[in-house]
Amino acid sequence: MFKVTPDHREASNKFIKHDSNMLKQIYGTDDVTPYWIADMEFPIASPITQVMQELVSRETYSYEFDSQTVFNAISNWNQKRHGLTLDPKQFVQVPGVLSAIALLIREFTEKGDGVLIQTPVYHQFRRLIESAGRKAVSNTLNIADGRYVMDFDALESQLRDNNVKMILLCNPHNPVGRVWKPDELQKLVAIAEKHQTLIVSDEVHADVVFEGNTFTSIASFDYDNTITIIGSPAKNFGLNSISNGYIYSANTELKDQIKATVASMSLDHGNVFTTRATIAAYEQGEAWFNDFVQYTQRNRDWILAFMREQLPQVTVFEPEGTNQIWFNFSGLNLDSAALKSVLVDRAKLALTPGTWFGEPDENFYRMNFAAPLEQIQNSLLQLKKVLS
Numbered sequence: 122m123f124k125v126t127p128d129h130r131e132a133s134n135k136f137i138k139h140d141s142n143m144l145k146q147i148y149g150t151d152d153v154t155p156y157w158i159a160d161m162e163f164p165i166a167s168p169i170t171q172v173m174q175e176l177v178s179r180e181t182y183s184y185e186f187d188s189q190t191v192f193n194a195i196s197n198w199n200q201k202r203h204g205l206t207l208d209p210k211q212f213v214q215v216p217g218v219l220s221a222i223a224l225l226i227r228e229f230t231e232k233g234d235g236v237l238i239q240t241p242v243y244h245q246f247r248r249l250i251e252s253a254g255r256k257a258v259s260n261t262l263n264i265a266d267g268r269y270v271m272d273f274d275a276l277e278s279q280l281r282d283n284n285v286k287m288i289l290l291c292n293p294h295n296p297v298g299r300v301w302k303p304d305e306l307q308k309l310v311a312i313a314e315k316h317q318t319l320i321v322s323d324e325v326h327a328d329v330v331f332e333g334n335t336f337t338s339i340a341s342f343d344y345d346n347t348i349t350i351i352g353s354p355a356k357n358f359g360l361n362s363i364s365n366g367y368i369y370s371a372n373t374e375l376k377d378q379i380k381a382t383v384a385s386m387s388l389d390h391g392n393v394f395t396t397r398a399t400i401a402a403y404e405q406g407e408a409w410f411n412d413f414v415q416y417t418q419r420n421r422d423w424i425l426a427f428m429r430e431q432l433p434q435v436t437v438f439e440p441e442g443t444n445q446i447w448f449n450f451s452g453l454n455l456d457s458a459a460l461k462s463v464l465v466d467r468a469k470l471a472l473t474p475g476t477w478f479g480e481p482d483e484n485f486y487r488m489n490f491a492a493p494l495e496q497i498q499n500s501l502l503q504l505k506k507v508l509s
């Protein structure tokens with residue numbers, strides 16, 4: 122059921138990832154293979170296509186809201202895949218994950234308050250915080266034994282000294298690929314609880330987790346000051362341009378407050394395509410999804426083996442989850458302009474610069490590997506050739 126290439130490729134030039142003007146703006150050329158934006162190019166699961174086609178054939182779009190069925194579907198999916206019990210009554214629907222974050226920042230913090238992020242992290246977090254007039258407080262992740270870890274000492278002092286009213290957690294973490302372990306999250310929760318700080322956890326990448334790793338939601342902790350954004354089919358089912366955001370809090374007071382604000386802006390309706398697509402994904406898409414994760418795990422494993430054997434000067438951080446892989450090219454000893462020229466002009470690779478994510482070292486880049494393996498192989502073989 123899982124297919125690597127779509128039947129029709131013509132649409133792809135409309136995708137932001139392939140957009141010629143966009144590529145020229147970022148990379149100075151459109152003669153590159155795009156690995157920058159975090160969406161997949163595989164055809165979606167056929168049960169989703171089928172419900173969408175049924176809707177189109179129906180030719181009628183009367184008002185139709187069915188968020189409760191979506192909440193049930195998300196709850197059942199999380200129970201089955203992660204052993205996570207979510208009460209379907211505790212969800213609030215919003216148009217997207219980013220709009221959920223923007224809304225929560227405005228609802229639960231004041232202008233000038235600090236919102237803590239763990240950098241390097243998905244670049245839109247900072248934009249949402251700062252455009253709301255709040256202060257982004259950067260709790261930089263450390264690297265220990267080749268993987269990223271949280272700096273709990275700094276976190277504790279930042280909560281104490283920086284007027285931080287919200288921790289914006291990214292789990293699994295984009296771009297470094299960590300799937301935070303229960304003991305790491307427990308420490309974070311204990312510090313947040315001590316300072317009575319609200320945790321908002323963006324779990325949009327929750328389901329893309331590779332063998333040997335287990336996803337733990339912040340919603341599974343016994344701390345009632347948490348809000349989880351969970352259940353968006355954007356990343357796991359490739360519904361980026363039609364996805365919704367789902368906010369969850371077991372704390373009824375928080376949930377009711379969010380629900381009232383969302384309703385006051387009439388943002389709670391969703392649309393019928395997104396609603397039906399999401400239900401089809403979670404109720405009928407599991408076989409496709411398992412194949413998708415298996416395929417991207419093979420991509421990940423190929424990249425790790427190739428880079429470690431063929432390009433050992435490049436440090437690669439093994440993603441535990443997400444379809445993003447994080448490279449440190451500092452071992453090539455190139456200045457940033459020379460590195461960019463190698464990657465873009467010679468290897469024709471459009472990777473995401475690490476600086477976007479708040480990484481000050483210009484040697485870091487992110488690659489999205491939710492792409493056909495053969496294409497990835499050709500791209501990295503070209504990189505090896507250029508560097509030989």
Ligand SMILES: Cc1ncc(COP(=O)(O)O)c(C=O)c1O
Binds near residue numbers: 217243295326355365
């Ligand atoms: C961590 C994270 N949150 C949110 C988003 C975007 O979510 P949405 O498009 O539903 O607003 C992304 C997209 O890459 C992401 O990586």
